[in-house]
Amino acid sequence: MEDWFSTLSLFEKSYWVIAGISSTIFVFVLITTFLIGDADGVDGDVDAEIESDTGIGFQFFSFKNLVAFFTIFSWAGISCIDAGYGKGVTIVVSTIAGLIMMTIMATLIYYINKLVSSGTLKLENAIGNVGEVYLTIGANRSKMGKVHVNIQGALRELDALADSQENLKTGTVIEVKEITGTGILIVQPINKNNYDKTPLIAK
Numbered sequence: 001m002e003d004w005f006s007t008l009s010l011f012e013k014s015y016w017v018i019a020g021i022s023s024t025i026f027v028f029v030l031i032t033t034f035l036i037g038d039a040d041g042v043d044g045d046v047d048a049e050i051e052s053d054t055g056i057g058f059q060f061f062s063f064k065n066l067v068a069f070f071t072i073f074s075w076a077g078i079s080c081i082d083a084g085y086g087k088g089v090t091i092v093v094s095t096i097a098g099l100i101m102m103t104i105m106a107t108l109i110y111y112i113n114k115l116v117s118s119g120t121l122k123l124e125n126a127i128g129n130v131g132e133v134y135l136t137i138g139a140n141r142s143k144m145g146k147v148h149v150n151i152q153g154a155l156r157e158l159d160a161l162a163d164s165q166e167n168l169k170t171g172t173v174i175e176v177k178e179i180t181g182t183g184i185l186i187v188q189p190i191n192k193n194n195y196d197k198t199p200l201i202a203k
Contacts (some may be wrong), residue, residue, distance in 0.1 A: 010083055013090045017093075019074035026071040029064050068105035073098030075179055126158070126176045130190065136185070137161060137168040147174055147187060160185040 005013065011183055077094035085093070092150060130147050137145030141161040145168065160176075161184055162168050174187040 011087060012078075015074050015077040015081065018070055019078060021065055022070035022074055025067045029067055031041050062106070062109075064109060065102045067108045069098040069102040072097075072101035122152070123158075123179045123185070126156075126185060127178060129176050131174055131176070131187075132174040133160075133168045133170055133174060133187075136170060139164055139168075143167075144184065146184060147176075149176060149185070158185050159183075160187050162187050162189075164189055 005016070006014065006158060037200045045146040073094045074096035075199050077090050126149050129151065131147045131149030133145060134148050135146040137143065137147075137160055139162070142160050144161055146157055147160040148157055150156070160174075161180075162174075164188065168174065168187070168189055172189050173191075176185050176187050176189050180186065
């Protein structure tokens with residue numbers, strides 16, 4: 001094994017080293033993703049958004065996707081080298097292959113986590129809960145904004161509209177009145193003086 005590796009050029013060694021490391025991590029990440037939906041702690045702050053937002057974002061640049069990129073990047077490069085292609089072609093082909101795999105992996109994880117989330121969250125439980133405006137909501141449903149509301153024991157960032165006569169700016173205390181058929185919260189402002197700052201127990 002050592003004799004074989006020593007005969008490789010620096011360019012070839014680079015691809016083989018990347019392939020060995022990334023493939024090992026990729027197998028671990030893939031298994032944990034399928035078993036538990038999302039490997040807590042593996043993606044750190046990037047994937048943590050999934051726990052606080054029902055609208056799970058499409059995460060392209062995440063730890064998992066970068067691992068997928070380098071895995072396919074390296075093996076595609078090794079295949080090109082074995083086929084006798086030059087360095088330029090090898091780099092271009094392996095990069096394109098890595099980006100394609102990165103996109104596939106991002107899409108796969110997005111839908112896996114969306115299925116997990118949709119099976120546990122009930123937006124109806126937000127009705128009557130108090131929260132705060134995160135992104136300004138336009139008056140008379142003219143502009144959709146976002147609010148932070150506790151639902152089922154977790155703080156969620158959700159799309160919201162309001163029937164008020166003026167814009168609801170960031171920090172405005174609101175109460176959820178209803179949910180539209182498309183999952184958008186209809187909120188109304190409440191007097192901060194009547195708002196108990198003690199966190200409410202979410203439904």
